[in-house]
Amino acid sequence: MADPRITLGLGLLIFGLILSAEASPQGRILGGEDVAQGEYPWSASVRYNKAHVCSGAIISTNHILTAAHCVSSVGITPVDASTLAVRLGTINQYAGGSIVNVKSVIIHPSYGNFLHDIAILELDETLVFSDRIQDIALPPTTDEETEDVDAELPNGTPVYVAGWGELSDGTASYKQQKANYNTLSRSLCEWEAGYGYESVVCLSRAEGEGICRGDAGAAVIDDDKVLRGLTSFNFGPCGSKYPDVATRVSYYLTWIEANTQ
Incomplete structure (x- = not known):
């Protein structure tokens, strides 16, 4: 299995972007909707x-x-x-x-x-x-063997995330929120955010929406209710123009x- 390497320069860049986003374990989904009891x-x-x-x-x-x-x-x-x-x-x-x-x-x-x-x-x-x-069901082992995120999740695949935290207006929400995403191909994620690794899944959504501090670890599921990713971090401020990033579970x-x- 390929092990993605990160150069020192890129590592420092990503670290700086993460710090600017205050990526820490306290989070929210921006622009989400209430989850029904038992839905996730x-x-x-x-x-x-x-x-x-x-x-x-x-x-x-x-x-x-x-x-x-x-x-x-x-x-x-x-x-x-x-x-x-x-x-x-x-x-x-x-x-x-x-x-x-x-x-x-x-x-x-x-x-x-x-x-x-x-x-x-x-x-x-x-x-x-x-x-x-x-x-939640894990991906089939054949997805790990391909080592190709684009084969597993072609560009534009609908996926879904639910987590707890603040709403878009900054107020705290006691109720779990859900949001819809589309996956990005490795090449598009590399183009838009410089982060096209085999071990991650990049998530596209409207600007002003998306994960924020603490939604990390939330399940990223597909239409078949298979666990495709775990939300990890976002570039820049929450809801920025850049894609959100999830860890690719099949890897x-x-x-x-x-x-x-």
Whole structure:
């Protein structure tokens, strides 16, 4: 599997852009709509010291995927698992559903500069699935074998994201929000943002809409309700003219399987 390399100059540029966006684990979807109860039952509110910081996606009765930067202390060293929990089975980030503690955290060993921005949370108890708590299907292994994001997600593929946070007017929303995107090809993402890596999926949306701080880790799903990505970061201010970036889940299927047995 190809491992994308980032030059020092590009790394510093991306780092500067991320800092200008204040990419940190507190987020929102701009221009979103309210989610109905049970519409995104694989969604998790990832909580640090009891406060919502990021989103996550349930992939089994014991595991949740999220963005690595949400649970990183320094580099690939995670925060103490005892400080983490998830709220499941509700669209209200403040109430309802159930709180489940996190037992352990595994950050991808190549994580850095927002590349390979993926982590696995092992839960302290086994989930009981219901109409409000379910897992999301992972991509087929054939998508990992192609190593080609354009073959898996051709340019313009509709995808969907749901997360918690502030609304477009800057006020905080207690209710989960959803938004529609279209994928960009690697060449177009390289052209528009200089970020055409095999391990990411670039997301196109109207200016003034999109992910912002803390929607990181939210599931990016397709029409078949397959987990295609995890939201990672945005360039410049939230809702800028540049595409948003998600970690491409199929790129990591072997790693996910090895660490969720």
